[in-house]
């Protein structure tokens with residue numbers, strides 16, 4: 001089949017403003033959008049810039065807007081897209097460095113605010129910090145995050161104010177707050193109970209729709225809000 005890729009192009013060092021370039025390609029229905037981007041880069045224009053690493057939905061580096069929705073380019077097959085014209089743009093709300101590459105540093109600054117690591121200063125037990133199956137299941141969903149930023153950059157509250165910590169940071173906070181072995185839940189809740197914390201979320205659900213790992217993002221945010229409101233982590 002023949003498809004047309006319409007790709008957002010912008011090199012701030014040379015271009016006054018962004019523009020789109022279109023490329024007509026032969027594609028198999030089972031090709032992924034990432035395969036076509038690689039093809040354009042190899043055979044049409046080597047200056048096309050985008051991030052990718054694992055190419056298998058694990059690293060989270062190739063989130064982009066594909067026909068208006070945040071997706072991982074390595075996980076979208078051409079046959080899943082109804083139109084033969086495929087528009088590819090960078091994720092919204094972040095500064096474009098070049099073409100489809102955005103500056104992720106503000107995203108990771110927000111991520112660091114929630115202390116994205118295990119905290120427990122108690123002396124370690126002789127063998128290991130035990131956890132029941134139920135305790136592990138409590139935060140299983142949010143362990144799946146690959147930090148692709150699809151959720152945060154599809155959130156209208158984040159578009160309105162980039163200081164909002166965003167759903168990805170809250171998902172990470174959730175993963176540690178509800179881990180029975182961790183001891184910094186109260187501090188994380190304090191940081192999230194802030195003008196730019198969880199109450200910037202107005203339950204719009206774009207984040208949940210955008211998540212390529214099918215994490216129940218809005219639900220996790222709701223659980224964090226409840227823990228703040230009740231003062232209880234359970």
Ligand code: SF4
Nearest residue numbers: 145146148149151211
């Ligand atoms: Fe990506 Fe989902 Fe993690 Fe958000 S919660 S960063 S969409 S994997």
Ligand code: F3S
Nearest residue numbers: 155201202204205207
């Ligand atoms: Fe935004 Fe998701 Fe809340 S889209 S408003 S973080 S439910």
Ligand code: FES
Nearest residue numbers: 055057059060074
């Ligand atoms: Fe790693 Fe797509 S390239 S998730």
